[in-house]
Amino acid sequence: MIELPSRVPPDRPVTNEEVLRFEHVSVSFGDVPALQDVSFRIAKGQVRIIFGAAGSGKSVALKTALGLVRPDSGRVYLFGEDVTDFNEDQLFAFRARIGVLFQEGGLFDSLTIEENVAYPIVNRNIALRQSKNGEVLARVKESLTFVELGDTLDKFPSELSGGMRRRVGIARAMVTQPALMLYDSPTAGLDPITANTIIALIVKARDTRDTTTLVVTHRYQDGHLLANFRYNPQSDLIEPAPADSGIHARTIFMVFEEGRLAFEGTQEQLEQQTDPYIAKFKLPKS
Amino acid sequence: MEALMLFDFLKAPVLAIQEFYSLSIRALQNVFLRPHYLDDIFIQMDIIGVGSLPIVILTGFFTGMVMGLQMSRALAQYGAQGQIGQIVAITLVRELGPVLTALLVAGRNASGMASELGSMKVTEQIDAMRALGTDPTKKLVTPRVIATAIVLPLLTIIADFVGLVGGFLIAYFQLNIMASQYWSSVWRALVWNDLAQGLLKPFVFAIIISLVGCFYGMRTSGGTQGVGRATTQAVVVASVWVFVVTFFITRIFVNL
Numbered sequence: 001m002i003e004l005p006s007r008v009p010p011d012r013p014v015t016n017e018e019v020l021r022f023e024h025v026s027v028s029f030g031d032v033p034a035l036q037d038v039s040f041r042i043a044k045g046q047v048r049i050i051f052g053a054a055g056s057g058k059s060v061a062l063k064t065a066l067g068l069v070r071p072d073s074g075r076v077y078l079f080g081e082d083v084t085d086f087n088e089d090q091l092f093a094f095r096a097r098i099g100v101l102f103q104e105g106g107l108f109d110s111l112t113i114e115e116n117v118a119y120p121i122v123n124r125n126i127a128l129r130q131s132k133n134g135e136v137l138a139r140v141k142e143s144l145t146f147v148e149l150g151d152t153l154d155k156f157p158s159e160l161s162g163g164m165r166r167r168v169g170i171a172r173a174m175v176t177q178p179a180l181m182l183y184d185s186p187t188a189g190l191d192p193i194t195a196n197t198i199i200a201l202i203v204k205a206r207d208t209r210d211t212t213t214l215v216v217t218h219r220y221q222d223g224h225l226l227a228n229f230r231y232n233p234q235s236d237l238i239e240p241a242p243a244d245s246g247i248h249a250r251t252i253f254m255v256f257e258e259g260r261l262a263f264e265g266t267q268e269q270l271e272q273q274t275d276p277y278i279a280k281f282k283l284p285k286s
Numbered sequence: 287m288e289a290l291m292l293f294d295f296l297k298a299p300v301l302a303i304q305e306f307y308s309l310s311i312r313a314l315q316n317v318f319l320r321p322h323y324l325d326d327i328f329i330q331m332d333i334i335g336v337g338s339l340p341i342v343i344l345t346g347f348f349t350g351m352v353m354g355l356q357m358s359r360a361l362a363q364y365g366a367q368g369q370i371g372q373i374v375a376i377t378l379v380r381e382l383g384p385v386l387t388a389l390l391v392a393g394r395n396a397s398g399m400a401s402e403l404g405s406m407k408v409t410e411q412i413d414a415m416r417a418l419g420t421d422p423t424k425k426l427v428t429p430r431v432i433a434t435a436i437v438l439p440l441l442t443i444i445a446d447f448v449g450l451v452g453g454f455l456i457a458y459f460q461l462n463i464m465a466s467q468y469w470s471s472v473w474r475a476l477v478w479n480d481l482a483q484g485l486l487k488p489f490v491f492a493i494i495i496s497l498v499g500c501f502y503g504m505r506t507s508g509g510t511q512g513v514g515r516a517t518t519q520a521v522v523v524a525s526v527w528v529f530v531v532t533f534f535i536t537r538i539f540v541n542l
Contacts, residue, residue: 089421
């Protein structure tokens with residue numbers, strides 16, 4: 001029998017256990033530097049928001065964390081282990097513990113929604129070794145129901161709207177119940193209502209599953225919602241989190257500027273910044 | 287200063303050759319490594335083989351007829367029209383069958399591979415595949431190489447045969463040569479050397495065409511414009527390589 005996702009209280013504490021660490025990481029494409037001497041550390045249970053303008057290196061940082069882009073210098077640690085020099089086969093074992101939502105969803109055009117969401121399970125043989133196909137389908141349905149798209153199993157990605165494709169992307173990323181979730185610009189190109197729906201789903205995933213969350217975005221609203229709202233299972237909606245919930249404290253903001261980490265701190269520290277570039281990602285004064 | 291400029295000028299092509307070499311080695315190594323994506327191999331065999339069949343048959347048939355017509359004029363000068371089957375067979379089996387079929391498959395499938403993989407690249411599907419624990423070379427490139435290597439020799443055999451039938455129709459209806467004379471001339475003309483190079487060439491072409499198509503697809507960048515560029519480059523480079531390689535294989539076989 002497949003284990004159901006563990007339900008954890010939203011105020012679970014941040015542990016000292018390390019999930020991801022960059023140590024002086026630099027990446028360049030040809031002569032163009034994409035990341036320059038970037039260092040940060042994400043502990044288990046933390047929520048990280050990476051802000052930055054287009055081309056500031058925030059998506060490259062995410063791909064470097066996954067091993068999809070190799071650093072020119074510096075070290076990358078995943079779950080406490082130095083994976084910088086790992087080959088693809090060695091990295092697959094680590095990637096199995098990470099869920100990723102790509103900017104456009106990254107869904108496979110030629111596969112149905114069911115096949116797309118089942119892909120990580122079938123591919124890694126996680127469930128197939130232990131169970132029958134019916135249980136894989138149950139996991140797929142559960143994951144799609146989580147993103148409120150339980151009735152799209154037989155559709156193809158091209159039949160869905162942009163927002164729905166992102167939601168399927170989230171369902172696929174979560175289906176193996178990863179310890180770390182990476183979201184690459186989950187709201188880019190979406191209208192504000194759909195964008196808020198996607199962020200609400202990320203909040204729901206954060207609060208109902210035991211995952212560390214890293215969100216790359218250029219919208220300050222996304223960071224604000226993630227840092228100050230929580231999921232209410234009774235109403236199935238997100239609501240303002242009480243001050244003692246711990247959500248606010250474990251949400252750390254980072255700002256990338258031309259490949260450099262220009263800021264790292266809490267929302268309060270971000271609000272106090274006077275640098276014109278960093279100030280672009282502050283809550284606008286009404 | 288000039289040396290620096292020369293270095294910059296050569297850097298991109300040398301890097302491209304290195305990447306192509308690396309992709310080729312990995313793709314060919316994967317033929318012997320698990321997992322084997324049999325479903326993908328059969329799908330690609332259907333797309334490349336069955337999909338190319340009508341155009342290969344048409345081209346082979348008309349090439350055979352044109353060969354018959356052209357050669358009949360030349361042979362008539364020596365009163366050797368009875369040898370038409372021999373000329374058509376040798377030309378088709380040794381050279382025209384493999385090269386024309388390879389060019390058709392390059393135009394149809396190298397472009398298809400480059401555009402399909404290129405679209406997957408620019409929409410981050412290749413990255414997603416890697417992130418989900420699949421080696422894209424194993425899943426996308428190797429099945430295409432295997433499928434092309436199986437079906438291109440088969441398509442060439444069909445093109446050769448249909449071409450011989452086309453030549454026969456010209457010989458029989460226009461030159462009034464008896465069927466038995468034509469086919470026995472064909473049979474006598476072909477030796478093992480011809481069959482060997484006629485089958486070796488499409489096999490080598492298949493590996494080149496599929497690797498070139500996949501290579502340009504996998505290194506696509508720059509959105510939809512990049513996909514178009516990759517497609518054009520794949521067809522041009524694959525076609526040029528077909529001509530270059532056929533020269534070298536022929537060079538080896540004529541000395542045997």
